[in-house]
Amino acid sequence: MPNENEYSREWNDLGLWLEKTHKRTSNRTSYPPDATSLLARDETGMPEGSSVAAIVRSLLDTAVDDLASAFGLAAGLGRLHPAGIPTLVRGAVELSGVGMWVLTGKGRAGRQERALRVAHDSLFNASKFFTHMAADPGVPGNVQADARKSSEDSKAQVDSLLGSAAFLGLRNAAIKAPLNRSDALRQVDKERGTDFFSRWQLCSGFAHGFAWAPQFFNDLAYRHVMEGGGVLTGRVLSEERALVLLRWGRHSIEEFTGSLNIGLMPNEAGDQLTIVASPSLRVHPLFSSGQPEQALTRPLPFSADAE
Secondary structure, three states, X not given: OOOHHHHHHHHXXXXXXXXXXXXXXXXXXXXXXXXXXXXXXXXXXXXXXXXXXXXXXXHHHHHHHHHXXXXXXXXXXXXXXXXXXXXXXXXXXXXXXXXXXXXXXXXXXXXXXXXXXXXXXXXXXXXXXXXXXXXXXXXXXXXXXHHHHHHHXXXXXXXXXXXXXXXXXXXXXXXXXXXXXXXXHHHHHHHHOOOHHHHHHHHHHHHOOOOHHHHHHOEEEEEEEOOOOOEEEEEEOOHHHXXXXXXXXXXXXXXXXXXXXXXXXXXXXXXXXXXXXXXXXXXXXXXXXXXXXXXXXXXXXXXXXXX
């Protein structure tokens, strides 16, 4: 078991890492792609704001913000939040995993298709939201009018996005398919040897208010046998358990940025390369006390037969 000083050092190290990482992601000029990089080449023919680089950068920014907020709950308010922290870590894990899924599509077309699928999912949900609001009789007239315009704008953006996909020779059916985030996480786990899905699933238990998650993960605080029968138990999210959650978030973001950096680096080998998320040197167990060793994520020549 780590001693108190070791925990203090890790909390401090995590805070410094988050401060540095959050500052970088808050700068819109950070993570610039080299002109010859895979992600720069992937821009060709893609709609503005929905390129591979734009989609993964948006996912990264939000993942880091989620984890920084979770750290703030744990370190800044003097108490641990048994549902808030895992809910925010869930966001960091999910967004990082989906970002890795986008980056590891097969070749240029695979990355573009996955990026447009994420963008389509967002626009489709926006259209549903604004259409419902515009038809709600309880919504003020001026708000309804704005909602109708937003719905029309979202639908127009979907049409433009699908037009770009057709121009690029991408499959409209694949882009319009509902985005299943849990499937994306499972696919990353299979290729990388990570456990994004297990962590996401556990944190989702907290986010949805399910009893099984805190019963499994939190520490037992007391157990009281009540008069007349029945047992009352109480569980708490301890500092140690909160640190485990934050480790998961950090590891997810570091896995994601490892793949992203490969996509941003100079590349003279052409644009038909696949960023392969190689299996970690050591599988990172659900309750490991430390960070995993990492293998480099590398680009490999595209092959239609590649898994």
